[in-house]
Amino acid sequence: xxxxxxxxRGTEVAYSTVTEEQYLEQKLAAxxxxxxxxxxxxxxxxxxxxxxxxxxxxxxxLLGRKPTTVREYLREHYPVRQQR
Numbered sequence: 001x002x003x004x005x006x007x008x009r010g011t012e013v014a015y016s017t018v019t020e021e022q023y024l025e026q027k028l029a030a031x032x033x034x035x036x037x038x039x040x041x042x043x044x045x046x047x048x049x050x051x052x053x054x055x056x057x058x059x060x061x062l063l064g065r066k067p068t069t070v071r072e073y074l075r076e077h078y079p080v081r082q083q084r
Contacts, residue, residue, distance in 0.1 A: 023041060055067075
């Protein structure tokens with residue numbers, strides 16, 4: 001995501017790696033229940049191991065349209081601010 005945001009903004013967005021323990025601490029500090037934090041960590045692990053690298057097409061069938069890409073989502077929700 002940092003790479004995509006850097007590209008969209010035209011300036012470097014720093015990427016910081018956090019350990020699994022730090023990730024859980026951040027989620028718990030944000031008020032999430034431990035079971036939810038553990039569930040989210042399982043998703044992060046899946047992403048990191050490539051679990052969802054080969055989409056099945058099921059989401060597109062369910063939605064009736066192509067899913068939004070990460071780049072499209074970030075472009076829409078984190079627009080580049082005009083410099084003054």
